[in-house]
Each structure stands twice: as C-alpha cells, then as structure tokens.
Amino acid sequence: MTLAADTRAPAPAPAPRKRRQGTMARSRRREAIALVMPSLIPILVLSVAPLVMGLALAFTDARLVRNPDYDFTGIDNFTKLAGNSFFWDSLRIGLIWTVGVTVLQLAASMGLALLLNSGLKLQGLTRVLALIPWAMPPVVVAIMWQMIYSANGGPLNAFLGSVGLPDDTNWLGDFSTALPAVIVVGVWVGMPQTTVTLLAGLQQIPQDLHEAAAVDGAGAWRRFTAVTWPSLRPIVTSITSLNFIWNFNSFSLVYVLTEGGPGGKTMVPVLFIYLEAFKNRNIGYAAAMGLVLVIIVVLLLAVYLRSQFRDDRAERGR
C-alpha cells in the first residue's frame, strides 16, 4: 500500500555519497516532523493531556468550583464507588443497552446488507434511506422518535390501536418499555454504518465461491454459513467491536430522549457520570467512575476479541 520514501535513494552508495544521504535523510525527517506537528499539537494539548489529567483526577477529591482546591486521596473514590449501588445499577443498564443495541444492530444490518447484495429492485432508494439515520444530528433523531413514541397522537400507538392492540402505552415514560424503546432508536441510528460496512465486505466475496457451493447443492442457508459468514468474520469482529465501544460511550441520544428517566430506568453510565460531574460537581469522583468504565470496556473487549481469535485459529486448525 505504501512505499517508503527513503527506499528510493540509489542503492550503490560510495563513501562520499553516504554522508550526503545522511543529511538528506535528516532533512527529510525534519520536514516530516514539521508537516506532522500542526496535527500533533492540538491532539497533545486537547486530547492526550486531558486523558492523562482525567486519570489523575480520579485519585483526587476535586470539585467543579471557581477556585478548585483539591487533595490527592488515593483510592478513596474507588472504595466509595464500590458501595454506590446507583452506579452499579447504571452500569447494568448500560450493559443491557450496549449489548442489546450492538447485537440487534448486527442482526438487522446483516439482513439488510444481504438484501442489498441480492440484486433486488429499489436498491438505490434503500441505500439512500439507509444513510439518513447516520447523517442526522442526534438531537433531531431524538425529537423525531419522541414524536413516534408519543403516548397520544403518536403514529406507533395509532397503528397498534388500528390492529386491535392496546394503544395507550407511554413508551418513553413507562418503567418497563423505556429501555427497550430507547434501544430500538439506538439500533435505528447505528444500522447504516454497520450495513454499509457489511455490504462492502459481502461485495468482496468472490462470486465463484457461491457458485461452487451452489453446484455442490448447498441451499441458501448452507451457503450463508459455509461461504458468507466465514468470509465476513474479520469484518464482523471489527465492526462489532467498534459498535460496542461507540454504543457504550453514546450519550446524546439517551440524554435528549429520556434524560435517564423514568426513575433512572435508562440511566446509562456516561449519563450518570455527566450528572455527577456537572450537576453534583464532584469531578474527582466522576473521573473515578469514568476510569472504572474504561477498564470494564477494555476488559470486555479483550475477552470478546480473544474468543474471536481462538475461534479463528480453531477453524484454521480443522
């Protein structure tokens, strides 16, 4: 994909040319550094530094006040956190949200990608439609779905009523329906990116493989499990990992849809931490929660990726 610039220097190098090459390489390097610097500085100042500071804050009792004056408190925040049942509740909700959205996203997107890859009409329309959820500002998405879910005068309840089902559910306001309702919106938002990625993967599978399998008498399902799925595996693993992280870190959608309500039923951890930091103003404590969250995500991801790689190896060994 890329060729190194320095491999282009002439190969036979007599002694006097060697030094010139050295200075040339050095000036090239200086040039490269000069070109990278403008990108590096904002990233260092506004993204690496805050990350490091965030890690440090987690071990202090910092508060969000005009003249902050805080002490290093060791692991106090973490011992306090261990007994904070609200945080663990929110973590449980966050995991249901994340796993629910990620799995449903994958299933729904796989279905759509397969349909889009099977030569149906209306593909152009579907492909454009499939991008809309991705393009829309999260706030607009939330406004839109609040209208869909509206308890009276909402199209969802009107539809349910017209087919004889109960039509007075307050989807976003009811304890039992709020989280599932929010998960559906999460799936809607995340589907396009996953579909587009899976479709690109499907289009890379050589047609011969399918034909060969068909000649061998394999049906549609068998061809999917024997040809499509194994070829897509690496892509599925990558997009699922990314989706998992994105969904775990997602904030705007739930914040605007329900603000964590009703009764904390949709209080995902990121929202919980935001409130701890900017409403209760305990930024040291909030940073500790953030750190715990990061560790959990990394651990879960490591377990998932390990199992995927082990499966890969087992498959190759067969």
Place this chain on the structure above:
Amino acid sequence: MRVLLRPAQYLALAAYILFLGFPLLWLISASVKSSGELNSLTVSLLPQQWHWDNYSDALDRQGLVHSAGNSLVVALVSTALVIVIALPASYVLARLKGKIRAAGVGWILVSQVFPVVLVILPLFLILRTIGLADSLAGLTLVHTTYTLPFALWMLQGYVSAIPVDLEEAGAMDGAGRWTVLRRIVFPLLMPGIVATAMFSFVSSWNEFFFALVLLQSPENYTLPITLNMFIGGEGKVSLGPLAAGAVLAAIPSIVFFTILRRRLTSGLMAGAVKG
C-alpha cells in the same frame, strides 16, 4: 421455495424501508401540521391542511437562527482547520513508514476507543484556564481536535492510493518537490479532500456532547443545544415549529451524506478492516 424467495425478500426490504424512512417522513409531516391537528386524536401521515407557518415560526425565533449561525461558523472554521492541519500530516503518514506511521495509525485507532467521559472533565478545566470554556473559539478547537484522527485516516487512504511512481516520474522530469505536490498530488487528492471536508462539517454540525458541556451562555449555543432547550421548554406546546426547526437542522447533513455516499463506504471499510 425458489418461487417464494423473491416476494419474501421484497417484503423484508419493504419492512426495512418503512423502519428507516418512516420516522423522517413523520417528522416532516408534523412540521407542516397545525397545532390543532397535532393535538387532535385523529392520526394521519398527510396533513389535513398544509401549515407552512411552522417554518416561518421556527425561523422567527431569534435563538434558532442565531444558533444556526453559530453552528455554521464553528463547522466551517473547524473544517478548514482540519483540512489545513491534516493534509500535510496525512501525506507524511501515507508516504513514510516506520515508527511515525505506526504511532500515527495506532493513535487513530485508539482515538476510536476514546472514553469521552473521562476526557471531558479535564478538557473543560483546560479550556476554562485559557479562557475558552464558554466560547465558540474553544468549541471550534475541540471539534477540530476530535475530527482530526478520522480525517487523517481518510486522507492518508487517499494519498496511499496515488502511486509513488507518478511522483517519481514528475521528479525525473525535473520538477521540484513542491511542484510535484502542487501539480500531481494535489489535483488527484481533491476528491478525497472534498469528502473529508464534508465529513468534518457534518461531524461538527451534528455534535452535541462537547457543546452541551462547554457552552453556557445562550448567545453561544449551537443549533443542537438550542433545539434541545426548545424540547424541554415551549417545544411541548409548539410541536409544529419544533419539528420544522428539526427538519431544517437535518438538511445540511443529509445533503452532504447523500453526496458522500460512495466515499463513506470505502473510507470506513478501510477503517473497519484495520480495526
């Protein structure tokens, strides 16, 4: 079985189209309904009477137009900054190998996993210290920084696609390094630059979290923040104008994404496979 497959596929496709498209359709429909119709119990997709006043109502609200202006400024400036900063770096990233490239690509991937919750607190403190916490300039810098990794990723992909031979041929003909860049690399890179710019614009235009935390004075609000305030406040009673405002806010992003369609496919694919 064979005979049944096609109709079943079309049925499934129709269900997807309904699921993906209906919410937007409903929002548009709500944006042209009168408040009487919105509050009535008869529910229909087509309005009884097209009520365009919602749009002029939405535009009459000083807050909405003003914050759309803020959003536009932040999105345009951060897009310009992203391109100017990322272009040289992505060239280096694509053309040099070794540690710089490994570190650069590694960082881009890590940034996808970035715990924004952990970063936002110190970021707020840093910006407050340099006096940029509640300002559009501060938000612009933050948007620039957080779009950079993905922009670098996209751009270096486009640079890699330009064969080094082309540059060498130019150099052989006696053209200087800058001439080669200006005459050969730049024109070939233009579509990639346009795609990256549109992506950056949409990211900033849609962005909610940083804006929510960093901006406090209403005159600095960006469009998503104003819309969010509107939901909690009078939006409950004036659904029509809220829907109209939401439609207007979504238009730039949808237009850009429709144009970007093909490029997004390949750009993300590369990211996903490498991830």
